[in-house]
Amino acid sequence: MNGEIIAIGDELTSGRILNTTSYFAAGQLFAAGHEVTAMTTIGDDPKLIGKTLLDALARADFVIVTGGLGATSDDLTSEAVADALERPSTFYPEVLRQIRATNKAAPAEPHPSLEKLAWLPAGAHALKNETSAAGYFLVHDNKPIFFLPGVPYEMEELLVETVISRLAVWEGEEVRQVRQRLYRVAGLPETGINQRLAPLTEGQGRIRIGYYPVFPEVHVSLTVVGSEERDTDHLFGEVDARIRGLLEENLYGTEEETLEAVVGRLLVDNGMVLALAESCTGGLISYRITRVPGSSEYFLGGAVTYSNELKEQMLGVDGELLAEYGAVSPETARAMAEGIRRKTGADIALAVTGIAGPSGGTAAKPVGTVCYGLATSAGTEDCKSSFNGERWQVQEAACHKGLDILRLAMLRHDYAKNQSCQRL
Amino acid sequence: MNGEIIAIGDELTSGRILNTTSYFAAGQLFAAGHEVTAMTTIGDDPKLIGKTLLDALARADFVIVTGGLGATSDDLTSEAVADALERPSTFYPEVLRQIRATNKAAPAEPHPSLEKLAWLPAGAHALKNETSAAGYFLVHDNKPIFFLPGVPYEMEELLVETVISRLAVWEGEEVRQVRQRLYRVAGLPETGINQRLAPLTEGQGRIRIGYYPVFPEVHVSLTVVGSEERDTDHLFGEVDARIRGLLEENLYGTEEETLEAVVGRLLVDNGMVLALAESCTGGLISYRITRVPGSSEYFLGGAVTYSNELKEQMLGVDGELLAEYGAVSPETARAMAEGIRRKTGADIALAVTGIAGPSGGTAAKPVGTVCYGLATSAGTEDCKSSFNGERWQVQEAACHKGLDILRLAMLRHDYAKNQSCQRL
Numbered sequence: 056m057n058g059e060i061i062a063i064g065d066e067l068t069s070g071r072i073l074n075t076t077s078y079f080a081a082g083q084l085f086a087a088g089h090e091v092t093a094m095t096t097i098g099d100d101p102k103l104i105g106k107t108l109l110d111a112l113a114r115a116d117f118v119i120v121t122g123g124l125g126a127t128s129d130d131l132t133s134e135a136v137a138d139a140l141e142r143p144s145t146f147y148p149e150v151l152r153q154i155r156a157t158n159k160a161a162p163a164e165p166h167p168s169l170e171k172l173a174w175l176p177a178g179a180h181a182l183k184n185e186t187s188a189a190g191y192f193l194v195h196d197n198k199p200i201f202f203l204p205g206v207p208y209e210m211e212e213l214l215v216e217t218v219i220s221r222l223a224v225w226e227g228e229e230v231r232q233v234r235q236r237l238y239r240v241a242g243l244p245e246t247g248i249n250q251r252l253a254p255l256t257e258g259q260g261r262i263r264i265g266y267y268p269v270f271p272e273v274h275v276s277l278t279v280v281g282s283e284e285r286d287t288d289h290l291f292g293e294v295d296a297r298i299r300g301l302l303e304e305n306l307y308g309t310e311e312e313t314l315e316a317v318v319g320r321l322l323v324d325n326g327m328v329l330a331l332a333e334s335c336t337g338g339l340i341s342y343r344i345t346r347v348p349g350s351s352e353y354f355l356g357g358a359v360t361y362s363n364e365l366k367e368q369m370l371g372v373d374g375e376l377l378a379e380y381g382a383v384s385p386e387t388a389r390a391m392a393e394g395i396r397r398k399t400g401a402d403i404a405l406a407v408t409g410i411a412g413p414s415g416g417t418a419a420k421p422v423g424t425v426c427y428g429l430a431t432s433a434g435t436e437d438c439k440s441s442f443n444g445e446r447w448q449v450q451e452a453a454c455h456k457g458l459d460i461l462r463l464a465m466l467r468h469d470y471a472k473n474q475s476c477q478r479l
Numbered sequence: 480m481n482g483e484i485i486a487i488g489d490e491l492t493s494g495r496i497l498n499t500t501s502y503f504a505a506g507q508l509f510a511a512g513h514e515v516t517a518m519t520t521i522g523d524d525p526k527l528i529g530k531t532l533l534d535a536l537a538r539a540d541f542v543i544v545t546g547g548l549g550a551t552s553d554d555l556t557s558e559a560v561a562d563a564l565e566r567p568s569t570f571y572p573e574v575l576r577q578i579r580a581t582n583k584a585a586p587a588e589p590h591p592s593l594e595k596l597a598w599l600p601a602g603a604h605a606l607k608n609e610t611s612a613a614g615y616f617l618v619h620d621n622k623p624i625f626f627l628p629g630v631p632y633e634m635e636e637l638l639v640e641t642v643i644s645r646l647a648v649w650e651g652e653e654v655r656q657v658r659q660r661l662y663r664v665a666g667l668p669e670t671g672i673n674q675r676l677a678p679l680t681e682g683q684g685r686i687r688i689g690y691y692p693v694f695p696e697v698h699v700s701l702t703v704v705g706s707e708e709r710d711t712d713h714l715f716g717e718v719d720a721r722i723r724g725l726l727e728e729n730l731y732g733t734e735e736e737t738l739e740a741v742v743g744r745l746l747v748d749n750g751m752v753l754a755l756a757e758s759c760t761g762g763l764i765s766y767r768i769t770r771v772p773g774s775s776e777y778f779l780g781g782a783v784t785y786s787n788e789l790k791e792q793m794l795g796v797d798g799e800l801l802a803e804y805g806a807v808s809p810e811t812a813r814a815m816a817e818g819i820r821r822k823t824g825a826d827i828a829l830a831v832t833g834i835a836g837p838s839g840g841t842a843a844k845p846v847g848t849v850c851y852g853l854a855t856s857a858g859t860e861d862c863k864s865s866f867n868g869e870r871w872q873v874q875e876a877a878c879h880k881g882l883d884i885l886r887l888a889m890l891r892h893d894y895a896k897n898q899s900c901q902r903l
Contacts, residue, residue, distance in 0.1 A: 067502075077498075092522065094519070345761025
């Protein structure tokens with residue numbers, strides 16, 4: 056079914072509160088096979104509430120309205136809806152009883168604020184009986200409209216427990232199947248991925264592929280819909296396999312899996328411990344590695360050797376080598392990797408040295424030049440990259456590539472063959 | 480002025496991505512004195528995009544559209560807008576040149592994806608010239624429409640730098656005077672800041688103060704409006720001085736000034752060079768310091784001593800001391816700070832050791848316990864903090880506090896008196 060979500064509250068349109076309830080509802084509805092065509096956020100303005108609801112009803116199969124159901128004077132949703140749908144505000148004594156029963160702090164004497172909660176548009180039904188949380192639905196023009204509180208946890212509970220299930224019944228026989236997966240891709244630009252995967256959706260209305268650059272990587276979402284469970288599973292499995300085949304080693308993970316978590320898993324799988332020597336990334340790779348819970352199992356630590364002196368003192372890089380090739384050179388990167396590996400006793404050591412900018416670039420080594428060294432018991436290798444953008448972007452991209460070098464080295468077991476770096 | 484915000488993207492209507500850009504825009508517009516009447520989120524559907532834009536234009540004085548401006552086939556905003564406004568898609572060679580100039584990775588030969596970015600509705604003007612970020616505006620029915628990328632940091636930068644100022648000018652003859660400043664506050668919660676500053680706005684319609692928690696710090700925005708220039712400047716100067724007085728040392732910077740940039744400036748002012756020894760923060764403080772251009776002038780580097788072995792090997796921390804007090808202790812933090820200062824020859828050295836979680840906590844040292852050591856020529860001091868939250872939050876908060884320790888030490892010149900840490 057096609058639905059619309061309307062969130063009401065001045066606190067949302069003034070940017071004081073981030074609207075997480077519409078996001079939550081959209082995700083739940085999507086997972087249940089519905090399509091949300093529009094999400095609208097408006098202030099506590101009765102005319103606008105009425106107009107927005109009528110517009111949504113004209114377009115959608117169902118509408119979810121959140122917010123403005125409270126007891127204070129700026130909560131205007133129920134009144135506005137009564138006016139717009141021409142369903143007179145009606146006093147529901149059983150709603151008031153329910154509020155009193157579940158809310159022990161409520162005063163026993165008649166109380167205008169409490170009573171306000173029991174005046175609903177004619178035809179309203181409470182969504183749930185055992186709770187004091189506001190929340191009702193009514194059917195108008197043969198379409199269900201759900202009214203939920205704006206408080207996130209109350210809204211989320213009612214949505215999951217009552218709305219999704221009522222909508223499922225509403226659909227009747229033809230239950231729509233939806234399968235989804237998120238793919239995380241490293242080392243390929245959005246356009247390159249698009250070129251590889253675009254053929255999968257051609258002439259295929261049931262398959263949808265989305266591309267989301269999350270600098271410096273790209274996420275790809277696959278959605279497969281169908282009416283029959285086994286058939287949908289089958290198509291999803293088929294497309295999933297094709298995507299994996301087309302992305303090859305550039306696919307590093309799915310769903311919530313981060314690149315640093317994948318590197319950590321591979322280190323554990325290979326029984327290796329890691330050390331790092333960072334210059335231009337300034338500690339970012341170390342930080343990314345240590346963000347993963349349990350990383351102390353496979354990460355010893357490292358050095359941030361930002362100055363040349365520290366490269367000599369902490370890593371034992373030869374001063375003459377530094378003078379001859381410069382701090383940003385494959386030679387220095389190799390010496391840094393070997394140095395930190397020797398100092399720490401790590402199995403695998405990565406070193407990064409580069410020019411993050413904005414100054415420090417030369418014609419031969421422009422801003423964005425980054426050299427990597429990778430040292431293992433099998434030997435040492437190096438490679439060189441070049442990144443665009445501002446300082447922080449060069450640092451982020453250099454870090455991401457460094458993590459990917461570690462991933463690919465372990466994936467290919469090339470640290471033993473001494474050629475993972477060159478192939479990247 | 481009354482504005483509407485339209486966010487476009489299937490990733491939003493499917494609940495895969497939380498819409499933070501509309502929230503950000505609403506907050507900024509509100510602070511600048513505008514009213515957002517509706518925020519609409521829709522999928523990448525050309526017809527719906529066109530219809531939604533036309534509806535918004537009919538109601539509002541200006542419209543902001545975000546998302547769907549990218550280079551892939553699911554980015555449909557510009558085409559949809561061209562159709563809806565009957566402004567034929569027009570090729571803008573200067574936009575393509577600009578994209579190529581700022582994006583070195585762009586292929587030199589003609590490329591359909593790149594060229595797609597240069598096809599805009601007739602009458603469009605780029606919002607900013609020195610960036611490859613998509614973003615343009617056009618005037619339709621005498622109302623400005625702004626098209627911004629959906630990527631939050633790109634969108635936020637363009638909004639703050641170009642949209643807000645253009646809207647301020649847009650108001651015609653009766654140019655409303657708007658003065659704004661952002662204050663960055665460390666070491667005080669939002670409610671604490673609110674208590675201090677709330678009296679400033681009482682009965683003062685021309686002064687608006689906004690509070691934006693940006694974990695782990697809080698940003699405060701001041702907006703002063705008026706009709707006359709000199710009078711507005713005067714009031715703004717007055718309120719600015721009062722805010723500075725009320726926030727005292729907790730105000731670390733204004734506008735875009737980051738905590739690490741302030742620390743860098745203070746290091747330069749004091750003629751000191753810094754070294755760091757990090758355990759639980761895993762390199763994050765080093766990275767934050769090196770994000771600042773020119774940081775090599777005052778930052779030597781440091782060690783990420785995640786394992787106890789490395790604390791001994793790289794920093795010379797006494798193994799018996801580690802065994803007696805544990806890795807997370809004021810004693811170890813002091814020894815780490817002294818060790819890295821000795822090894823590097825830095826003037827000032829900060830060490831951090833703590834339990835980021837989720838495991839590793841004990842009754843005496845729960846998750847979130849973090850110890851700091853600060854070593855200078857005047858001696859060594861230590862302090863202890865405790866942070867709540869998940870692993871990454873403990874790491875971020877511990878990093879932020881570490882940077883603030885450095886800032887306050889140099890601000891008070893207390894590194895010479897050996898008591899900055901205790902006072903924090």
